[in-house]
């Protein structure tokens with residue numbers, strides 16, 4: 001199987017061009033290629049596919065083989081791959097995802113390669129039913145207490161197509177992400193598990209985020225998570241609706257605009273290509 005390794009702010013995936021390759025059992029392939037000792041090493045697998053509704057279609061699988069509806073860092077890399085490898089020739093393209101059809105704006109460098117992408121991530125979904133979470137389907141979850149191991153966290157939840165639980169903490173770099181992340185990911189109030197973002201407020205326009213990803217553990221960045229953090233900061237009155245988010249592997253710019261859409265801007269990098277026996 002031919003593949004390309006790419007990352008967005010350090011959130012790295014193995015990408016397969018399914019315009020020319022076929023992948024049987026992508027969940028198993030994701031587990032195999034993601035292994036950092038016995039595989040290629042990545043946070044998961046992303047398939048770049050033809051679509052009858054958009055310029056390109058993305059399917060994404062976490063390193064544990066579970067499929068997610070959406071991947072913010074992944075969709076920027078899919079757009080870069082599509083442009084740099086001649087699948088599209090426009091700088092505004094559409095992409096079909098499990099979270100619907102998204103519009104992306106591509107920015108190129110002096111070699112006409114994409115190095116930055118702005119994504120209209122759609123409107124955040126804020127009710128328990130949409131996230132999904134147990135409890136009254138129409139209710140929002142803003143700073144709601146959740147007890148984990150005798151500690152009470154105030155959680156704010158949103159779906160960006162995939163579920164997110166945002167927790168504001170005082171000192172994120174010393175926070176025990178590996179201890180609390182999996183307990184929240186698998187908590188019974190999240191019937192499809194959840195991604196978890198631990199966030200320190202730096203100012204009304206700047207935050208620092210660490211992410212525990214559903215199906216992958218701690219990663220260096222999460223684009224849908226950074227989008228959910230922008231929403232959660234605004235809903236809690238802690239940040240403006242336009243922020244710079246410092247993730248462990250790089251920065252993302254987020255804006256929850258007046259029309260209700262969430263815009264994410266960030267880098268997309270191709271690292272290397274190769275072939276692996278599957």
Ligand SMILES: N[C@@H](CCC[C@H](N)C(=O)O)C(=O)O
Nearest residue numbers: 068071072073162222223224
């Ligand atoms: N890293 C991604 C999100 C990947 C999927 C997530 N782990 C899930 O299961 O929903 C991003 O950049 O958004």
